[in-house]
Each structure stands twice: as C-alpha cells, then as structure tokens.
Amino acid sequence: MSEYTATVIDTTGIQKYIFGSNRLKENIGASHLVKLATTQWVKNCLEELFPSSVYIPDETQEEVQPIINIDEKINAELVYAGGGNTVLLFRSEKYAREFTQKLTRKILEEAPGLNIVIAHHPFNWDKDVLQQVIEQELIKGKLDAQKRQPRPSVPLLGLSVTATCNSTGLVAVKKVVAKNTDNQDQNLNSDSYLASREIVAKLKAAEEANNEIEAMLQVQPKYKVARDVDDMGRTEQESSYIAIVHADGNRMGKGFENYIKEECDRGHSIAEKNEKCIMAMRKLSWAVNQAASKAITEVGKLVIDAIETGKFTPKEKFLPFRPIVYGGDDITFVCDGRIGLPLAVKFMKEFEKHTQDLPDGKGKATVCAGIAIVKTHYPFSRAYEFCEALCGNAKIFVREKTQNFSERKQIFSALDWHIAASGLIGSIGEIREREYQGGKLTIRPMRLHELEGNDWRMSWTDFAEVVKAFNEQEPWKDKHNKVIALREVLREGEKATKQFLNAYGIQELPEFSPKANSLLKRQGWLDKVCYYFDAIEAMDFYIPLGE
Secondary structure (H helix, E strand, O other), rough: OOOOEEEEEEEEOOHHHHHHHOOOHHHHHHHHHHHHOOOOHHHHHHHHHOOEEEEOOOHHHOOOOOOOOOOOOOOEEEEEEEEEEEEEEEEHHHHHHHHHHHHHHHHHHOOOOOOEEEEEEEEEEEOOHHHHHEEEHHHHHHHHHHOOOOOOEEEEOOOOOOOOOOOOOOEEEEEEEEEOOOOOOOOOOOOOEEEEEHHHHHHHHHHHHHHOOOOOOOOOOOEEEEEHHHOOOOOOOOOEEEEHHHHHHHOHHHHHHHHHHHHHHHOOOOOHHHHHHHHHHHHHHHHHHHHHHHHHHHHHHHHHHHHOOOOOOOOOEOEEEEEOOOOOEEEEEEEEEHHHHHHHHHHHHHHHHHHHOOOEEEEEEEEEEEEEEEOOOOHHHHHHHHHHHHHHHHHHHHHHEEEEEEEEOOEEEEEEEEEOOOOOOHHHHHHHHHHOOOOEEEOOOOOOOOOOOOOOOOEEHHHHHHHHHHHHHHOOOOOOOHHHHHHHHHOOHHHHHHHHHHHHOOOOOOOOOOOOOOOHHOOOOOOOEEOOOOHHOHHOOOOOOOO
C-alpha cells in the first residue's frame, strides 16, 4: 500500500507570542512552549495515539532511513521537525485528523495563545515526489492560504467585574510573583502581578526551560541562570544595559531546498527519490540543530571562563547570558550589555566552525547578527524588533556585496549593532541619519572576518583591535576626556582630525590593519567615511573575552 497523508505543522505570530511581553521570564517560557508544541508534544501525541505503530527516528542514533514505506504495521512517522516546520506521514487521512485533534487540544490547554496551522495532502509514495508535495501543495499552497486568512481570535474578555492581565490585557486568572524572591506568597509579595492563562502557562514553562538550559550549558552549582534582566548585572544607582542578539543563517532555507532536490534527483524511481528526500531532510536539519546547540554551548563556556579568569564579574553569581530562542539557524539571546558584541561574534564563529561538515558538502554556513544594546528596563519587545531589523540590515549588506548572492562572490558573515543611550525612535536609517550627522560617521554593518589577499575591507577583527587600543594603549588609556574630544572632532572631518592630532602631538590613531590605507590612521577618514567614530562609541560596551 503506497497511499499516505502528508502533514505539515507551522506556527503563526511567533514573534509577537514570544517577544510581545517586556518580562524576560515570559519570553523564555513562550519560546519553550513553541519548541514543545512543534517537537516533544508532537512525539507525545503520536506515541499516545499509536503506541506500537509509530516511528519516531532517534537523532542520536542517526536513524535517517524511513520505515513507513516498508513496514505496514507503521501508521504514522515523524519525518522531521526543524526550521519552524514539522512534517509527518500518516497511513490515512483519518489518522492525520485524529492526531491533529489531539495536538491542538493539548496546545489549547497547555499553551493558550499559541497559534498553529496544520495542513494535510494525499501522497502516493510511488507516484508523487514528497518534496514537491511539501513545498508546493502544503507550504506554498494550503499553509500560506491559512496564514492569509487567519481565523480571528476572540477571547472572552470577561463578564461583570473582572481583573485584567498586566501583560496581555486578557482576563486574569491568578496573581503571580514577578521575580524569584524569598516571599512566594502572591498576595503578600509587593512584586506580584495579575496574569492570564497564557502568562501562567509561559511562567510555568520558563522553569522547565531554565533547567534545560542549565543542563545544556553545564552550569556549575555555584552559578545560576538569569531569570530576569535585572540578573544580567543591573546595580543600584548605576546605569545598566543589556544586549539582545538575534542571529540568522544566510540563505539556509534555499540551501536546504537545493540539497533535498539534489538528493531526490539521485533517485532513479519516484519511491527512491522519496526515500532520499526524507533522509536528506533528517540529515541536514539535525546537523544544523546540533551546530547551533554546540555554538550556544561554546558561548556559555566563554562566559563562565571569563568569570573564572576575572575578565568579568557577574551579579550575585548569575550568568549574564540567557538564550531565549535556539535550535536551527535562528537564534536569540540576551546578555549584559558590555559583552553583547563579543558574545555575538563568538556565536557566529562557532556556528561557522560547527557547520564546516554539513551533509550538503557546501562548506561552512554563514550567519548575520543584529545586536541592540539598550537600557535594562527599555521595552523588551521594541528592543527585539530593533535587533531583528539590525540583523536584516546586515543581510542587506551581504546581499549587496555579493551581487545578490551571486556564485561569483563568496557569501560571508556580517554583523550590525546599535547602542541606544536613551530610546529608539524611528527606523535604523532614520536614527543614523539623525544621530550621525556630518558625513558618513558609521562603518556598520561590517564583515566578521578579514578578506583574503591584499585588498582590505573593515572586519570585526580589525575593529576590535582598535577599540582595545583606545581602552588599553597610550596615549588614549584612561584619557576619557581626550577620547571624547576626538569623537566630537571626527564629526568635523579629516582636516579637523589632523589638526587635533597635531595639537596633542599624536602622530597617528590606532591602526586597523597593515593592509589599510596609511592615510586612515593619520586623518580618521577615508573616501568620505569615518572609521573611528564607531570604535570610540563601543569603548564602554566591549569587554574582550578572547572571542
């Protein structure tokens, strides 16, 4: 029997669901619920419905071979879960709909507010190519149609006199404690607030997520995972900043499609194509997930090592680093504002390192990152939107420099960031036009690595060395007023910068690279672009960690 039903599960409105709140604990819990709904709960529902007739491949054992096509006892098989989609095969549409009912009920009960879309399509193993069914009929067809015509959510806002949830505006069901304190009595604790079912579920999930991340990062008992942004290092009567980092792989979706198509084309019959398609999906999605997890783990190790060696002192033994979204090539984490840049760079380098040997044989994957450094209690949802836009800015930069990802140009990793001393009003372009007047004062976005050969382009490696020189080398070390004066003079152009250096008897500015034009270190500007303004601005927000 070769007739099956292909099912795809996708989520909608995820950014709002995860980052719509300004409380870190709620963001953490929401992200964990999304992960559960598209992975673990899918497996649980399958096992409950088909206790002896379901096949769920074991990633740790690299079980990539499909089974449902050769074992008639199997009524359901999990093809893969990753990249935001979950794909399954059922022996009949009846089984697919029973599974859908069970999963959606569980989500309604345990993750209220989370929206998913599920689509089914008949599939013949010997006549239909699974990749085409998934991409054309399900994702671009039925799922996109459902997303364009969403069913409006009309929750009951309450009857008579009701209390309102502080985070969602929906009906509150209980009081919850905002922070981890000794007093956990919601009625007596002054830091408690009203919460709806959605928020209660997120807070409950946050505790499970914290246990998971502690195990993943191998956190020693003497350290604690941050539960709140205040745990990131905020101290009384001291200005404190957090960094929100969003990283996303370059053209990973396209690469995924191409690899699966290449593997499918290697099959001689339709049945063989489908077998190779499923194997390719599993191999690549698992490899990318593992690479991202390893990269996050290495970032955590760097933070712990920085604390152990005295490079950084945390608040009350809280790790100043907390992943929120991880798994796959879409990553978001929050950390102390002073280490946002080095941790973003560390993640990018580790992601490249651990994707060197992906099954597609295309070499390392590249990634872009956006880093928003804001005051600790700046609205989290707004800051996330901004770091996502910064990541998009870096991607535009890569696209322009590679002639729209032409095969003639090598795709590279890049990052962009913004340090918001006050608020964030307007888009990235509007802010930079308003705050960096006087020529092109900023050199962001920039490449992660130096170019090979004799040509020079600004890279993070060179940039970090100049920031370090301003902080640690003469004549700039501990000369805060002199550095600030230089920053203001840079606004006036290269002639004013030369005069400033002559007045102070300084021959040259810190050198970016021996390959850079020698005029740059003598005048601060080159080709109507200022290269030093960003470095001075980053001095208070960059602690070298050996990234």
